[in-house]
Amino acid sequence: MDKTTTLLLFFSMFTFLTTSFSKNLCNQDDKTTLLKIKKALNNPYHLASWDPQTDCCSWYCLECGDATVNHRVTALTIFSGQISGQIPPEVGDLSYLQTLVFRKLTNLTGQIPRTITKLKYLRSLRLSWTNLTGPVPGFLSELKNLQFIDLSFNDLSGSVPSSLSLLPNLLSLDLSRNKLTGSIPESFGSFPAKVPDLYLSHNQLSGYIPKTLGNLDFNRIDFSRNKLGGDASMLFGANKTTWYIDLSRNMLQFDLSRVVIPKTLGILDLNHNGITGNIPVQWTEAPLQFFNVSYNRLCGHIPTGGTLQEFDSYSYFHNKCLCGAPLDSCK
Numbered sequence: 001m002d003k004t005t006t007l008l009l010f011f012s013m014f015t016f017l018t019t020s021f022s023k024n025l026c027n028q029d030d031k032t033t034l035l036k037i038k039k040a041l042n043n044p045y046h047l048a049s050w051d052p053q054t055d056c057c058s059w060y061c062l063e064c065g066d067a068t069v070n071h072r073v074t075a076l077t078i079f080s081g082q083i084s085g086q087i088p089p090e091v092g093d094l095s096y097l098q099t100l101v102f103r104k105l106t107n108l109t110g111q112i113p114r115t116i117t118k119l120k121y122l123r124s125l126r127l128s129w130t131n132l133t134g135p136v137p138g139f140l141s142e143l144k145n146l147q148f149i150d151l152s153f154n155d156l157s158g159s160v161p162s163s164l165s166l167l168p169n170l171l172s173l174d175l176s177r178n179k180l181t182g183s184i185p186e187s188f189g190s191f192p193a194k195v196p197d198l199y200l201s202h203n204q205l206s207g208y209i210p211k212t213l214g215n216l217d218f219n220r221i222d223f224s225r226n227k228l229g230g231d232a233s234m235l236f237g238a239n240k241t242t243w244y245i246d247l248s249r250n251m252l253q254f255d256l257s258r259v260v261i262p263k264t265l266g267i268l269d270l271n272h273n274g275i276t277g278n279i280p281v282q283w284t285e286a287p288l289q290f291f292n293v294s295y296n297r298l299c300g301h302i303p304t305g306g307t308l309q310e311f312d313s314y315s316y317f318h319n320k321c322l323c324g325a326p327l328d329s330c331k
């Protein structure tokens with residue numbers, strides 16, 4: 001054999017070895033589990049690529065990690081398919097999952113299975129735009145690596161579990177658009193590390209917002225479209241760096257006159273509440289991009305300056321006696 005042939009032979013063997021190796025990246029336990037999941041979901045067309053003859057790391061709707069985790073399945077993302085049934089409890093056996101997503105699946109029903117507490121590496125849990133029922137499970141607090149929880153747009157009922165405030169790495173909690181009742185847990189006034197973004201809108205939450213939430217410097221809070229009453233002034237404050245506050249369509253009743261807003265506040269929606277007092281001059285100091293205080297019981301002169309005159313009358317209308325631009329001038 002001459003040198004070129006040897007090289008060619010070597011090269012083709014190398015190619016053969018690497019491709020056949022890459023065909024077997026899939027961990028056998030993961031493959032078995034995935035096939036059980038496919039079966040539990042009635043072998044949907046959406047998972048047609050899940051063919052037992054092929055490497056599961058090449059299947060759609062999932063990702064395998066690199067060699068440091070032995071190519072175990074790290075993400076399962078089932079999105080917008082014709083899928084009927086419940087979340088298969090077997091997902092809890094994909095032990096290396098960091099991301100679990102079931103999203104936009106109208107016919108996905110049933111409860112969130114307890115088996116997901118076995119997913120010790122789970123960082124992102126997104127079960128949204130499905131028809132899941134039952135509670136927001138308190139057992140989610142066992143998943144210490146969770147950073148993102150999104151259970152929005154479901155039919156979840158019961159109360160917000162106070163144990164979620166124990167999650168040491170939580171960055172965002174979205175429970176909006178469900179049928180949650182009860183009040184916001186007192187425990188949400190302290191989180192172990194970072195203060196997460198809180199989205200609890202479009203539920204039936206009632207009672208007072210716990211005073212303790214005033215100790216936190218939130219970036220985003222959306223409590224809109226609930227039945228929350230009483231005071232919300234503690235959510236504001238000069239020393240905070242909050243960007244987004246939506247408390248619209250509740251039953252809040254407090255005096256705005258002495259509320260100092262963060263100098264970082266960009267979005268503020270307070271429409272449809274029972275808020276009294278006047279809009280403080282200090283509010284002209286914030287970089288407000290969206291502002292709505294309509295349908296309250298505010299009175300007095302709308303301060304001139306900042307961005308407050310950039311909003312039209314619909315941001316201010318239906319109050320007790322607010323006046324000045326963009327509303328009619330004060331008498």
Ligand SMILES: *[C@@H]1O[C@H](CO)[C@@H](O)[C@H](O)[C@H]1NC(C)=O
Nearest residue numbers: 080081082083084105106107
């Ligand atoms: C949901 O189920 C209904 C009734 O079985 C069916 O007609 C519909 O196509 C399904 N939708 C999806 C998105 O799978």
Ligand SMILES: *[C@@H]1O[C@H](CO)[C@@H](O)[C@H](O)[C@H]1NC(C)=O
Nearest residue numbers: 105106107129130131153154
């Ligand atoms: C839940 O199911 C109902 C029909 O049973 C459907 O109208 C609705 O769109 C579904 N919700 C979601 C978020 O898919």
Ligand SMILES: *[C@@H]1O[C@H](CO)[C@@H](O)[C@H](O)[C@H]1NC(C)=O
Nearest residue numbers: 214215236237238239240260
């Ligand atoms: C805001 O911070 C300043 C300076 O750090 C401090 O003096 C003041 O007491 C704080 N105000 C409030 C309401 O926490």
Ligand SMILES: *[C@@H]1O[C@H](CO)[C@@H](O)[C@H](O)[C@H]1NC(C)=O
Nearest residue numbers: 271272291292294295314315
């Ligand atoms: C403010 O809220 C009211 C009441 O929901 C609404 O009619 C108006 O369009 C809103 N304004 C803006 C700018 O969104």
